[in-house]
Amino acid sequence: MNVLTDNFALYGKGFLGTVELTVYASLLALVLGFLMASFRVAPVGSLRVFGTVWVTVLRNTPLTLLFFAVLLGLPRFGIVLPFQLFAVLALGCYTSAFICEALRSGINTVPTGQGEAARSLGMTFGQTLGAVVLPQAFRSVIPPVGSTLIALAKNSAIAGSFSVTELLGTYKTLNELGYSIVWSFIWIAVGYLIITLSISALFNVLEKRWGVAR
Amino acid sequence: MAAEPLNEPLNEPLIELRDVNKHYGKLHVLKDVNLTVGRGEVVVVIGPSGSGKSTLCRTINRLEPVESGTITLDGQPLPEEGRDLARLRAEVGMVFQSFNLFAHRTVLANVSLAQVKVRKRGKEEADRRSRELLERVGLLAHAEKYPAQLSGGQQQRVAIARALAMDPKALLFDEPTSALDPEMINEVLEVMRQLAREGRTMVVVTHEMGFARYAANRVVFMADGRIVEDRTPEEFFTAPESERAKDFLSKILKH
Numbered sequence: 001m002n003v004l005t006d007n008f009a010l011y012g013k014g015f016l017g018t019v020e021l022t023v024y025a026s027l028l029a030l031v032l033g034f035l036m037a038s039f040r041v042a043p044v045g046s047l048r049v050f051g052t053v054w055v056t057v058l059r060n061t062p063l064t065l066l067f068f069a070v071l072l073g074l075p076r077f078g079i080v081l082p083f084q085l086f087a088v089l090a091l092g093c094y095t096s097a098f099i100c101e102a103l104r105s106g107i108n109t110v111p112t113g114q115g116e117a118a119r120s121l122g123m124t125f126g127q128t129l130g131a132v133v134l135p136q137a138f139r140s141v142i143p144p145v146g147s148t149l150i151a152l153a154k155n156s157a158i159a160g161s162f163s164v165t166e167l168l169g170t171y172k173t174l175n176e177l178g179y180s181i182v183w184s185f186i187w188i189a190v191g192y193l194i195i196t197l198s199i200s201a202l203f204n205v206l207e208k209r210w211g212v213a214r
Numbered sequence: 215m216a217a218e219p220l221n222e223p224l225n226e227p228l229i230e231l232r233d234v235n236k237h238y239g240k241l242h243v244l245k246d247v248n249l250t251v252g253r254g255e256v257v258v259v260i261g262p263s264g265s266g267k268s269t270l271c272r273t274i275n276r277l278e279p280v281e282s283g284t285i286t287l288d289g290q291p292l293p294e295e296g297r298d299l300a301r302l303r304a305e306v307g308m309v310f311q312s313f314n315l316f317a318h319r320t321v322l323a324n325v326s327l328a329q330v331k332v333r334k335r336g337k338e339e340a341d342r343r344s345r346e347l348l349e350r351v352g353l354l355a356h357a358e359k360y361p362a363q364l365s366g367g368q369q370q371r372v373a374i375a376r377a378l379a380m381d382p383k384a385l386l387f388d389e390p391t392s393a394l395d396p397e398m399i400n401e402v403l404e405v406m407r408q409l410a411r412e413g414r415t416m417v418v419v420t421h422e423m424g425f426a427r428y429a430a431n432r433v434v435f436m437a438d439g440r441i442v443e444d445r446t447p448e449e450f451f452t453a454p455e456s457e458r459a460k461d462f463l464s465k466i467l468k469h
Contacts (some may be wrong), residue, residue: 043295116277117314117373121328121380122304124297131331136318 003179004187010170015191017165021087021156022195026149028092033099040104043125051100058097063155066090071162087159095152102148106141107133139210146203150196167191228253228384228415229274234283236269243269244280245439251384254413258426258447261436262462267419268311270436271388274417275306288383304332307377311389313369315361315376321348322357325376333380340379347375351405367398374405384415391422423466427451435459 004011039051058066070090071083081089110133118128160169167188174184229251236244243266251257259267272278273285276292276299285292287306293299315324325344329335335343348354351371353364361369370390377385387406391399403425410416410429420426426433426447433450435443437458443450454460 111312111314113310113312113314114316117308117310117316117376118328119300120275120277120303120306120308120310121376122300122302122332123328124300127331131327132316 003174003183007170007174007177007179010173011167011187011191013165014167014170014188015194017084017169018153018156018167018191019195021084021091021159021164021166022149022153022199024088025091025095025152025156028088029095029099029149029152030145032093032096033103036096036100037103037107038129040100041107041129055097055100058094059101061094063090063094063158064161066094067158067162083162083164084159087156087162087164091152091156091159094155095148098148098151099145102141102144103134103137105144106137106139109140110136139207142203142207142210146199146206149203150199153195153199154192226253227251228255228288229417230284230286231270231273232284232286234270234273234280234285236266236273236278236280243439244273247283247439247441249434249441249444251415251417253383253415255431256410256414256416256418256429257432257434258430259417259419259434259436260421260423260426260462261442265436266439267436268388271386271417271419274384274386275303275308277308300332304328304380305383307380307382307385309370309373309377309385309387309390311392313361313366313373313393315369315372317361320358320360321353321364321372324361324372325379328376329379343379344375347378348372351375352401365398366394367401370394370398370402371405374402374409378409384417385409387416387418387420389419389421391420421466423451435462437462 036051036054039047040055042048042051061069067087067090071086074081074086114132114136115128118132123131156166157168160166171181171184171188175181227250229249231247231249234244234247235242247266247270249257249270259270261267269278273280274287276285276295287302290302293302315321316327319327322341322344325347326337326340329340329343330337333340345354345357348357351374353368353371353375356364356368356372361372364372374390390406391402394402399422403422406416406418406425407429418425418430428447430447433443433445433447434441435450435454435456435458442456443454443459445455450459451463454463
C-alpha cells in the first residue's frame with residue numbers, strides 16, 4: 001500500500017513521461033491524420049495514392065515493429081534523435097493512420113451536395129474542405145478520434161521497452177526494490193486511468209460544445 | 215398565366231457545347247451534344263427522367279467532367295481541375311434540386327461565405343450585399359436563422375441569393391423546384407421569372423412547363439442523351455416535330 005507514497009517521485013516521473021508522450025504524439029497524429037485525410041479525398045491522384053499507402057502501411061504494422069524500425073532503422077540513415085522523440089514519431093505516425101480514417105469517415109457523412117455547392121461557387125479544394133466539409137464532419141468524428149487517442153495513451157507503454165521514461169516502465173524499478181507487484185500495478189493502472197479518463201472528459205466537452213447548429 | 219415581356223437576347227454566345235459525350239460506365243448519357251446559349255438568353259431544358267438533362271446542366275461548370283467535346287464559357291474553354299476551374303466556376307451560379315445550403319452556417323453566412331473566400335470582399339461589404347439580395351428574395355427577416363429552420367421554398371430562394379452574390383455571368387438551375395411542396399413552387403419560380411426579365415443568362419432544367427412556355431427564349435428537348443429539339447417555346451409546345459416530343463407532351467399536358 002505504501003508503494004505509492006514511498007515512490008511518489010518515481011511514479012510522478014513515469015506519469016509525466018506518459019503524459020508527454022501522449023500529448024506530443026497526439027498532436028503529431030492529429031496533424032498528420034488531418035493531412036492524410038485531405039490527401040485521400042484530394043482531386044489529385046498522386047496525393048490519394050500517397051495517403052492510401054501511408055494508411056495501409058502504418059495501420060497494418062504492429063506498433064512494436066514500428067518502434068524497432070524507427071529506433072534502430074533511422075540511426076542507420078544518420079538520423080540520431082533522443083529516444084523520446086523517436087517514440088513520439090513512431091506513436092504519432094502509427095496513430096495518424098487511424099485518425100485519418102476516422103476523419104475520412106466523418107467527411108463521408110457530409111452530403112456530397114455540400115461540397116458541390118461550395119465548388120460551384122468557385123471555392124478551391126482547400127476552401128471547400130476547410131470552410132464547408134470539415135466543420136460539418138468534425139462533429140461526427142469527435143467520438144472515434146477520442147477513442148483513438150485513448151488507445152494512443154495506452155500504446156505509449158511500448159516506449160518503456162525502449163528505455164523511454166514512462167508510467168508502465170516504473171514497475172521494473174519497483175519490482176527490484178521488492179514492492180508488491182500487485183500494488184505496483186494497481187497504482188500504474190490508476191495513473192493510466194487518470195490520463196484516459198481526462199481524454200474522455202475532454203472529448204465529452206467537445207461533443208457537447210460542438211453539438212449545436214444542425 | 216399571361217405572357218411576360220422578354221428582353222431580347224443579344225446574339226453573342228456565352229455558353230457553347232460542341233460534340234460533348236459522356237458515359238457513366240456503359241451508359242452513354244450525353245451523345246454528341248451541341249448547344250449554344252447566347253448572352254441574356256433563357257434556355258429551358260426539358261425531357262423525360264434519365265434523358266441526361268441534369269448531367270448536361272452539370273457539365274457546364276464541370277461538376278461532371280466530360281470525355282470528349284469542348285465546352286467554352288465566354289470564349290474560354292473550361293480548364294481542368296484546379297484554381298483556373300474554380301475561378302471560372304465563380305462566374306457561373308448554380309442552383310440545385312436539393313438546395314445544398316451550408317447546414318452549419320446561418321442564412322446570411324451562406325450568402326456571404328464565397329463572396330469573402332472567392333471574391334475577396336471584406337466581411338462587412340459581403341454582408342451588406344447579402345442583405346440586399348436576401349431582401350430581394352424576401353428573406354431578410356430570416357438572415358440569422360439556420361437553413362434547417364426554413365421551408366424548402368425559402369431555402370431555395372436563399373440558394374438563388376447565394377448564387378447571385380457572386381455576380382455570375384450565367385445561372386444554372388438543376389430542377390430547382392422538383393424537391394418542393396406544390397405550394398412553394400411558385401415563390402421560387404417568381405424569383406426566377408424576375409431574373410429572366412432582367413435579361414440574365416439562364417439554363418434551367420425543369421418540369422415546370424408554365425415556366426418553359428412563358429419565361430424561356432428557347433426550349434431544348436432531350437431524350438436518351440440527345441438534344442432532340444431546340445426551338446422557341448411557342449413552336450415547341452404548339453407544333454413539336456419529333457414523335458418523342460409529341461409523346462412526352464401528350465403525357466404531361468393532358469391532366
